Amino acid sequence: MIRFKNIVKKYRTKTIINDFSLHVEGGQLVVFVGPSGCGKTTLLKMINKLIEPTSGKIYVNGKDISTINSIELRRNIGYVIQNTGLFPHMSIKENLELIPKLKGEKDSAQITQKTMELMQMVGMNPEEFLHRYPNELSGGQQQRIGVARAFSTNSDIILMDEPFSALDPVTRGSLQEELFQMQKEYNKTIIFVTHDMDEAIKIADKICLLKDGNILQFDTPENILRNPANDFVENFIGKRRVWNNPELLKxxxxxxxxxxxxxxxxxxxxxxxxxxxxxxxxxxxxxxxxxxxxxxxxxxxxxxxxxxxxxxxxxxxxxxxxxxxxxxxxxxxxxxxxxxxxxxxxxxxxxxxxxxxxxxxxxxxxxxxxxxxxx
Ligand SMILES: Nc1ncnc2c1ncn2[C@@H]1O[C@H](COP(=O)(O)OP(=O)(O)O)[C@@H](O)[C@H]1O
Ligand SMILES: [Mg+2]
Known part of the structure; x- marks a missing residue:
């Protein structure tokens, strides 16, 4: 579904990403996790061409993205960032319907129907919220709309860059739960970036652990917890995990x-x-x-x-x-x-x-x- 092939990214002389190759299978929720500055956002933004690699190729559905029009590509990839990226001067309804309309969908009854579904999906009452503006919503509510909007693109791929980092733990937990369920239901391919290992463990099908632009380990949460590849991974996840997650013992x-x-x-x-x-x-x-x-x-x-x-x-x-x-x-x-x-x-x-x-x-x-x- 998404394939990174020998990706290198340099800023002037500094190499941020060095020969990164990874295959993300369709229908999986893959979490990129690693300390701040390790290159997570850079990798994510390369998928929708917000950043160009210095060398190497990225394939989406087998197609080299350097040959795809950037605007077209972005309309087909949902993107959620920390401060939602909702347009402040548009109502929630307008925000949610923007991409379908940009994509030329004409049937307004059908668009409205879809918007209603999306609101239900993220647990928000349409009557109450559709006509509000983003600044009339709490941080958690805005983030729910951000997630709904990413799902509104009808795209198979959603990129999420620390979408829940600014939220309080309770709101965060419930959004993680909802995302997990939505992903299972809609079978999207999601790359989710976080620096929080607990978050990664809760939602990931597979975790890609990064440090200084290199992959330390790419595996299921369970395998990473059970067999950390090296001391850095072990320190990052902490020893007490198995004890905290008894379901990991088989x-x-x-x-x-x-x-x-x-x-x-x-x-x-x-x-x-x-x-x-x-x-x-x-x-x-x-x-x-x-x-x-x-x-x-x-x-x-x-x-x-x-x-x-x-x-x-x-x-x-x-x-x-x-x-x-x-x-x-x-x-x-x-x-x-x-x-x-x-x-x-x-x-x-x-x-x-x-x-x-x-x-x-x-x-x-x-x-x-x-x-x-x-x-
Ligand atoms: N435009 C830029 N010019 C120079 N260095 C950059 C630029 N953008 C990011 N970097 C550097 O690249 C590294 C990776 O950044 P980033 O991908 O944002 O990390 P993360 O998302 O993992 O915190 C950091 O060291 C950052 O300082
Ligand atoms: Mg980042």
Whole structure:
């Protein structure tokens, strides 16, 4: 959708961006995050040709933008900046309808209809606000209109440069939430610039972490938090994140890796021996491909005939969780089914681990110990 290819930007002799290449896929919300002065705004403004690169190319929908008329390009790309950029002498309605009209849309009933929808979308009552002027709105309300206007272009692409930075935390949180939902609903491609990692984590499909015009890491919020590429990233995100975001801990992080297993062809006597040897009171039953078939517990089998075949007496329909299920959902499942352990399987239903109360506790305490050493 948007491709930066070997972008270099120099101001006189100073290189601001040095050989920047990145591909932003369609329908994704990508957040550029990094300290002030690292080149975020410069990169964003290159996409709608407010700034020209010194060298390198940018492609939008496969088309080299240096070959597209700038005005035309900008009409097709929504752009939201910190102080909204609403025209002060136009009413909210006029501001929202400007771009459709500039684009030659004639059907005024249809334009009005669209304006109403946009107002609803950003949670503003049209009757109350459409005929006001921007300075008759609070900062948060103006910013909502700014977001609505970006969505009014009907463009697939929206660029947002620290749009919520000047807002109070509550307004900011609700706009982040709305943006997130709107993006999922309308499937726009959004590049969102911020210097605030918390904001990035809340809304991004992917985060591009920048420093001095270089990409330090480009990945999902989850992967960046779990595996920061280097010390700078780690400091930028802070260690306590996993602790603050328990949903980042996945089954695979909290499971025991080698749960004791048994094949279904064995009998009860052998199962009891295996339990004794391994000091466990249950065994997971798997076939030769390691697919999870069932479960036997000491309590459930100790009164059975010693030569009964495990495959015939095991409990089937064993509850399991996927390896990428998060801690919260695992706890929820365990609680709902009142169980103290739960097998972990991959997408092919192969057993890869076992979560127990004590494995959860040790995963959590290792996080905590990590924290205490760092801070
Ligand atoms: N017109 C300009 N002339 C010289 N330097 C500039 C100009 N515009 C921006 N810069 C410099 O480029 C760097 C990146 O700026 P910018 O993209 O605005 O950073 P960010 O948005 O990440 O805070 C900064 O060091 C800034 O001082
Ligand atoms: Mg900036």
């Amino acid at each position: 089954s695979r992080d909290i499971m025991i890796h080698n749960p004791v297993k048994i094949i279904p062809q064995r009998n009860v006597l052998q199962a009891i021996e295996i339990m004794k040897d391994n000091k466990v009171d249950s065994l997971l039953v798997t076939d030769k491909n390691n697919a999870l078939l069932g479960l036997v517990t000491l309590k459930g089998i100790q009164l059975l005939k010693r030569n009964s075949i495990i495959g015939e007496i095991m409990e089937r329909n064993v509850l399991s969780v996927r390896d990428d299920a998060n801690l919260i959902s695992v706890l929820f499942t365990m609680n709902e089914h009142k169980t103290g352990y739960i097998p972990v399987v991959n997408e092919n239903n192969q057993l890869i681990g076992l979560i127990t109360r004590s494995s959860i506790l040790s995963a959590l305490s290792s996080q905590l110990i990590d924290l205490e050493v760092t801070f």
